[in-house]
Amino acid sequence: MASQEILREEPNRGSFINDPKIRSLFFQTLVVIIVFGSLWWIVNNVIENLQRLHIASGFQFLRSRAGFDISTTPIEYTSDSTYGRALVVGLLNTIIVAVAGIITATIIGFIVGIGRLSQNWLIRKICTVYVEVFRNIPPLLVIFFWYSGVLAVLPAPRESYHLPFGSYLNQRGFYFPRPVWGDGSWLIGVAFLLALAMAWFVAHRASQRQMTTGQQFPVFWTSVALIVGLPLLAFLLGGMPVTFDFPKQSTFNLTGGFQVKPEFLSLYLALSFYTAAFIAEIVRAGIRGVSRGQTEAAGALGLRSGPILRLVVVPQAMRIVIPPLTSQYLNLTKNSSLAIAIGYPDLTATAGTVLNQTGQAVEGVFIMMIAYLVLSLVTSFVMNIVNARMALVER
Amino acid sequence: MQEHDMSWVRTEMALAQPAPPTERGAYAWVRKNLIGSVGDTVLTVLGIAIVLWILPQVINWAFINAQWTGPDRTVCTTVAQGGIQPDGWTGACWAFVNAKFGQFMFGTYPVEERWRPILVAILFVVLLVPMLIPRVPRKGLNALLLFVALPIVAFFLLVGGVFGLPHVETPRWGGLLVTLSLSFVGIAVSLPMGVVLALGRRSKMPIIKWLCVVFIETVRGIPLITVLFFASVMLPLFLPEGVSFDKYLRALIGVSLFAAAYMAEVIRGGLQAIPKGQYEGADSLGLGYWQKMGLIVLPQALKLVIPGIVNTFIGMFKDTSLVLIISMFDLLGVVKQNFADPNWASPQTPKSGLIFAAFVFWLFCFGMSRYSMYTERRLDTGYKR
Numbered sequence: 043m044a045s046q047e048i049l050r051e052e053p054n055r056g057s058f059i060n061d062p063k064i065r066s067l068f069f070q071t072l073v074v075i076i077v078f079g080s081l082w083w084i085v086n087n088v089i090e091n092l093q094r095l096h097i098a099s100g101f102q103f104l105r106s107r108a109g110f111d112i113s114t115t116p117i118e119y120t121s122d123s124t125y126g127r128a129l130v131v132g133l134l135n136t137i138i139v140a141v142a143g144i145i146t147a148t149i150i151g152f153i154v155g156i157g158r159l160s161q162n163w164l165i166r167k168i169c170t171v172y173v174e175v176f177r178n179i180p181p182l183l184v185i186f187f188w189y190s191g192v193l194a195v196l197p198a199p200r201e202s203y204h205l206p207f208g209s210y211l212n213q214r215g216f217y218f219p220r221p222v223w224g225d226g227s228w229l230i231g232v233a234f235l236l237a238l239a240m241a242w243f244v245a246h247r248a249s250q251r252q253m254t255t256g257q258q259f260p261v262f263w264t265s266v267a268l269i270v271g272l273p274l275l276a277f278l279l280g281g282m283p284v285t286f287d288f289p290k291q292s293t294f295n296l297t298g299g300f301q302v303k304p305e306f307l308s309l310y311l312a313l314s315f316y317t318a319a320f321i322a323e324i325v326r327a328g329i330r331g332v333s334r335g336q337t338e339a340a341g342a343l344g345l346r347s348g349p350i351l352r353l354v355v356v357p358q359a360m361r362i363v364i365p366p367l368t369s370q371y372l373n374l375t376k377n378s379s380l381a382i383a384i385g386y387p388d389l390t391a392t393a394g395t396v397l398n399q400t401g402q403a404v405e406g407v408f409i410m411m412i413a414y415l416v417l418s419l420v421t422s423f424v425m426n427i428v429n430a431r432m433a434l435v436e437r
Numbered sequence: 438m439q440e441h442d443m444s445w446v447r448t449e450m451a452l453a454q455p456a457p458p459t460e461r462g463a464y465a466w467v468r469k470n471l472i473g474s475v476g477d478t479v480l481t482v483l484g485i486a487i488v489l490w491i492l493p494q495v496i497n498w499a500f501i502n503a504q505w506t507g508p509d510r511t512v513c514t515t516v517a518q519g520g521i522q523p524d525g526w527t528g529a530c531w532a533f534v535n536a537k538f539g540q541f542m543f544g545t546y547p548v549e550e551r552w553r554p555i556l557v558a559i560l561f562v563v564l565l566v567p568m569l570i571p572r573v574p575r576k577g578l579n580a581l582l583l584f585v586a587l588p589i590v591a592f593f594l595l596v597g598g599v600f601g602l603p604h605v606e607t608p609r610w611g612g613l614l615v616t617l618s619l620s621f622v623g624i625a626v627s628l629p630m631g632v633v634l635a636l637g638r639r640s641k642m643p644i645i646k647w648l649c650v651v652f653i654e655t656v657r658g659i660p661l662i663t664v665l666f667f668a669s670v671m672l673p674l675f676l677p678e679g680v681s682f683d684k685y686l687r688a689l690i691g692v693s694l695f696a697a698a699y700m701a702e703v704i705r706g707g708l709q710a711i712p713k714g715q716y717e718g719a720d721s722l723g724l725g726y727w728q729k730m731g732l733i734v735l736p737q738a739l740k741l742v743i744p745g746i747v748n749t750f751i752g753m754f755k756d757t758s759l760v761l762i763i764s765m766f767d768l769l770g771v772v773k774q775n776f777a778d779p780n781w782a783s784p785q786t787p788k789s790g791l792i793f794a795a796f797v798f799w800l801f802c803f804g805m806s807r808y809s810m811y812t813e814r815r816l817d818t819g820y821k822r
Contacts, residue, residue: 049526070644077648084675091674115687145588162477163470164484178802179795180755190776190787376660390662403670407663413659 054228088404097401104129110395112387114303125396132392133413139310140375140417141387146314147374151321155194158326169322175427176319181377184316188308189384199295208288210296216307218290220300224283232275241265307384309378321367328363329355360432368425372418379414389413499792502528506535513783520783534793537775541793544611544766549696550603554614557591561621566764569808571815584625589742591618607685611766613797615685619692619757619767624750626693631700631749632724637729638701649701656698661756665691696753703745707738740816747809751802758798769794 092099104126111121111243116134129299157169162342176184194213197203202212209218241264248259277284332355340354381388390410397406450483459465472478504512504522513530514520522528534541543551564583596617598604610618612698637649668691672682682690711734719729739746761770772790775781 066642070642073645073648087621087677088674091678094678160480161470161473162480162484164488165480168484168487174803175799178755178799178806180758180798182758182761183791183795183798186769186773187788187791190773191791192788194787195784202519210557338625364673372658379662380759380762382662390660390666394666397666397670403674407671410663410666411655411659414660415655418658 059297074279095401099402100406101405103400103402110399111217112392114306114387128392128396129389129409131391133226136378136388137312139306139381139386140378142310143313143317143373143374143378147321150314150318152325154318155322155325156296158322160331173319173322176316181312182314182380182383184312185308185384189304189311193304193308202291202296210289213304214304215304217296217299219286219288222285227281227283229276229280232271235273237268237272241268260321305384308384309381309386311378317370320370321389324363324366324370328359332358342381357432364425364432366428368422371421371425375417375421376414448671489675498527499529502526504528504530504532507532509780512785513785516714518783529786530789533781533786533789536781540612540775541768541771542613544771545609546605546611546614547609550605553594555780557594560587560590588622588625605684610685612771613768615767616757616766619689619760620754622689622694623696623753627696627700627753629696630693632735634697635704635708636703638705653698653701656695657702661759664695665759665763667691673817676809684765688763688765692753692757696749699749700746702751703742704738706745707742708734710741711738743812743816744809747805751805754801755798768797
């Protein structure tokens with residue numbers, strides 16, 4: 043038949059310029075040439091500039107003496123340590139402030155987010171004001187506000203505020219009693235780990251029993267009793283090996299105790315309060331995303347409002363909440379680099395100092411980038427595991 | 438025989454009874470919203486306690502005890518600190534803001550030339566307002582003037598050096614001028630760049646796709662400060678000897694690149710939300726790639742992600758404050774710089790200056806977010822499920 047013969051013919055594609063395959067190949071080649079051409083040009087310029095400025099390249103500088111001091115050092119560090127160790131101190135400081143900030147921001151964020159959905163008009167309004175204020179000002183400004191507006195105008199050490207549990211607050215920071223671990227305090231740690239293992243075991247058995255017999259077991263209170271009780275028991279049995287080093291007021295300063303520097307405090311408070319406003323909005327969206335029918339159906343099954351929230355609404359809301367929550371955690375970690383503005387020695391600040399001293403800008407920026415990328419990837423990885431556990435298990 | 442007709446039909450409507458007194462008026466509102474249950478009542482009391490604790494302090498500090506005018510630090514310090522206020526006085530030092538207002542707005546832009554940024558601001562407002570009101574016609578011409586003509590005019594007006602205008606170097610720019618100009622240019626550059634990156638990421642050409650993915654994910658994984666460091670320390674190394682960039686321009690490049698990566702992800706979300714049928718429909722009409730994207734897909738996708746785009750704008754507006762780290766003085770930078778002025782050093786100065794800056798930032802960001810909510814409602818074409 044005629045029509046079949048026409049179909050069997052090679053389709054007339056016209057000019058090869060219009061062939062999508064050739065076009066795609068052409069454009070990609072063009073892009074590759076442009077990108078690698080400019081990269082080559084940049085690398086060439088960099089090498090030329092470095093040679094002209096007599097700047098060494100490579101990572102040997104990591105092993106040479108740093109020669110600058112760092113105010114907050116979680117691990118041992120002096121100005122005689124190496125650049126590499128200085129960068130590790132910076133990285134640890136970043137991790138400390140990020141983890142502390144993430145925990146606090148999550149707590150405040152969940153409280154405010156649930157508060158925005160409260161039946162209570164006043165609570166709702168207070169939470170709305172909080173969110174609208176903090177969402178719309180730059181985080182750097184919040185940090186400065188805490189640093190130069192609040193903490194810097196606290197009284198001098200001689201007139202420090204006395205707080206409960208023997209802690210003090212003044213313009214040099216927050217002081218609280220430092221536990222001194224005496225002989226035999228390892229027992230407490232062992233008891234704590236043991237309690238954790240037992241709590242996990244109890245929870246596991248309880249859920250098994252509920253699956254088979256339907257009987258419930260007060261897992262939460264048992265775990266609390268185990269985790270608080272066992273270390274306490276070990277503490278008493280070990281002859282109370284832990285003593286506290288209380289901060290004492292001397293003429294010009296406080297001695298002893300554990301000092302939290304104002305730089306850390308303002309960064310930590312600012313990041314927590316700022317990020318909490320965003321987390322609150324995420325939580326609110328998550329809870330509102332659970333359809334009303336779910337609550338009503340649970341009520342029809344005879345659950346009361348507490349279990350409805352705990353067993354039906356929150357697990358479903360978490361599914362909506364976790365992915366954006368992860369990106370807020372990443373934002374908080376990245377915003378912790380604002381530390382440089384108030385002199386908290388985080389990764390960016392120490393890397394900046396190293397970069398200025400050695401002049402090796404390329405390596406310095408490269409290390410910063412890699413470190414933050416790795417931190418981001420680790421956070422995403424952990425949150426992905428949490429997300430996978432929370433995700434809808436379809437039968 | 439008379440039959441009793443038991444049926445009865447009511448012919449007039451029953452008069453509506455007023456709602457019971459517990460269900461109407463202020464009392465019902467209070468009962469429902471403030472004292473619904475024991476827990477609710479406790480929360481209300483707690484809330485009132487918080488408000489009563491904070492609000493009087495704030496009002497006292499910001500208005501009643503505040504000093505509005507004054508020549509120097511004496512009006513804002515107590516006698517013990519060398520001023521005229523009684524001991525124990527605390528209050529806002531708006532006199533500081535008042536005295537430094539010109540600097541907060543323009544930095545060290547020469548005083549006799551300040552009409553130039555003011556003129557640019559007026560032009561900007563005149564072009565922006567009709568752009569924002571949907572009913573005003575000729576949006577195309579308006580956009581052309583706002584995004585093409587205005588930047589050119591503003592460039593010559595602000596930088597000067599032509600038509601008899603004295604040249605003003607960018608290091609002398611500062612304050613709100615830097616904040617607004619950085620974010621305006623950043624917004625104008627990052628949106629088209631974000632569209633290109635998003636399209637590239639969804640492209641079928643593997644090399645283009647991977648280049649876009651690597652760029653977007655790298656930039657999103659690192660803090661803006663690192664990008665700014667990169668722009669301020671590395672860019673000079675990238676260029677041949679003798680060629681140098683203005684510091685302002687370097688910051689601009691850093692901020693725009695950063696915002697573009699975030700914008701690309703937002704727009705990608707919109708592109709993914711467009712049903713496949715729209716792409717196929719465009720293909721079947723014989724439209725080419727750019728026609729398909731420009732006429733069918735992008736208008737719908739961008740409309741869907743307006744809230745995300747505005748959020749990115751807001752984020753970027755706030756992020757411009759970070760240029761302070763590479764020692765450029767935007768609004769926040771100028772405010773902070775002035776804390777060091779011995780003429781105005783007092784315990785109240787930093788707080789007052791920062792709250793003023795916070796208020797300005799808040800006004801812009803809040804305005805943007807409200808406008809985005811309004812647009813979202815207006816453009817809601819019923820796509821939402």
